[in-house]
Amino acid sequence: QVQLVESGGGLVKPGGSLRLSCAASGFTFNDYYMSWIRQAPGKGLEWISYISGSGDTIYYADSVKGRFTISRDNAKNSLYLQMISLRADDTAVYYCARDLCSNGVCYHDFWGQGILLTVSS
Amino acid sequence: EIVLTQSPGTLSLSPGERATLSCRASQSVSSRFLAWYQQKPGQAPRLLIYGASSRATGIPDRFSGSGSGTDFTLTISRLEPEDFAVYYCQHYGSLPRYSFGQGTKVEIK
Numbered sequence: 001q002v003q004l005v006e007s008g009g010g011l012v013k014p015g016g017s018l019r020l021s022c023a024a025s026g027f028t029f030n031d032y033y034m035s036w037i038r039q040a041p042g043k044g045l046e047w048i049s050y051i052s053g054s055g056d057t058i059y060y061a062d063s064v065k066g067r068f069t070i071s072r073d074n075a076k077n078s079l080y081l082q083m084i085s086l087r088a089d090d091t092a093v094y095y096c097a098r099d100l101c102s103n104g105v106c107y108h109d110f111w112g113q114g115i116l117l118t119v120s121s
Numbered sequence: 122e123i124v125l126t127q128s129p130g131t132l133s134l135s136p137g138e139r140a141t142l143s144c145r146a147s148q149s150v151s152s153r154f155l156a157w158y159q160q161k162p163g164q165a166p167r168l169l170i171y172g173a174s175s176r177a178t179g180i181p182d183r184f185s186g187s188g189s190g191t192d193f194t195l196t197i198s199r200l201e202p203e204d205f206a207v208y209y210c211q212h213y214g215s216l217p218r219y220s221f222g223q224g225t226k227v228e229i230k
Contacts, residue, residue: 035219045158045166045209047219059218095165106213107156109177111165 002026004096004112011118016086022079022096022112030054030074033099033106036081038092039114046092049081050099050106064090086119093117123147123212125222133230140197142225144210149190154213157186157195160224161206169208170195197227205229 008020022034035050048061049070058070069082079096093116097108124147134140144155152173158166168177170186173193183198197204210222 037219044224045160045211045221047221050218103153105153105172106218107168107171107177107211108158108166108219109168111167114165 002098002110004098004110006094006096006112006115009094009115009117011120012086013121014087014119016119017082017084018086018117019083020081020094020096020115020117022081024077024079024096024098027098029072029077033057033101034072034079035097035099035108036068036070036079037095037097037108037111038090039095040089040092043092051079083117086117088119091117091119123150123214123220125210125212125220127208127210127222127225129225130223131226131228133228134200135230136200136202138200140195140200140204140227142195142197142208142227144188144193144195144222146191146193146212150212150214152189152193155186155188155193156211156213158209158211159204159206160209161203166209200227202229 003025005023030053037047048064051058051070067085071080093114095114096112098110099106100109126145128143155173157170160166174186185196207224207226209224
């Protein structure tokens with residue numbers, strides 16, 4: 001069965017950096033786009049980035065552009081989110097999600113359980 | 122940028138009742154690009170509906186989606202205890218690639 005397991009979260013000081021990982025299993029990883037979505041405490045969902053199966057197509061939300069970098073290692077079935085210049089408003093649960101794309105439209109059909117990032121001094 | 126506005130913010134209903142959730146887009150969108158997700162406390166969201174009206178795998182038929190243009194609706198025909206959750210609509214399109222509504226909480230009355 002499809003499994004997505006995030007890791008790498010924790011407490012970071014403002015201005016710091018961190019890399020999140022998402023280990024995928026149960027499907028052919030390089031066949032799928034993958035996304036990162038976050039949810040600040042008590043708030044709604046915010047999509048922040050996605051990457052194509054080959055890694056050659058990448059998009060970011062404006063809120064993280066220039067600070068976050070999405071990448072993947074298809075040999076390791078892993079998705080990553082490198083984050084720098086972290087701010088308090090980056091505090092959130094971060095989810096990785098598999099994107100089911102067909103005929104020019106995509107949806108997040110499977111989600112990881114999420115990992116908490118707290119940015120605080 | 123497409124902005125999605127969901128209403129109401131909170132819906133207080135009893136098990137067995139019908140729930141009607143609204144999602145309004147700031148401009149007309151293709152129904153192909155509209156999805157709904159359910160999120161229970163402490164859990165990741167789950168895809169319910171895609172293409173505005175197609176149920177995702179394993180989703181019970183008491184969940185249905187409809188709409189076109191700027192107005193979309195998620196209907197739960199008869200609320201089960203496990204349906205009390207927060208529901209988000211989402212649009213896939215031009216940057217930002219995905220945008221979410223702010224959510225509607227369906228709570229037990």
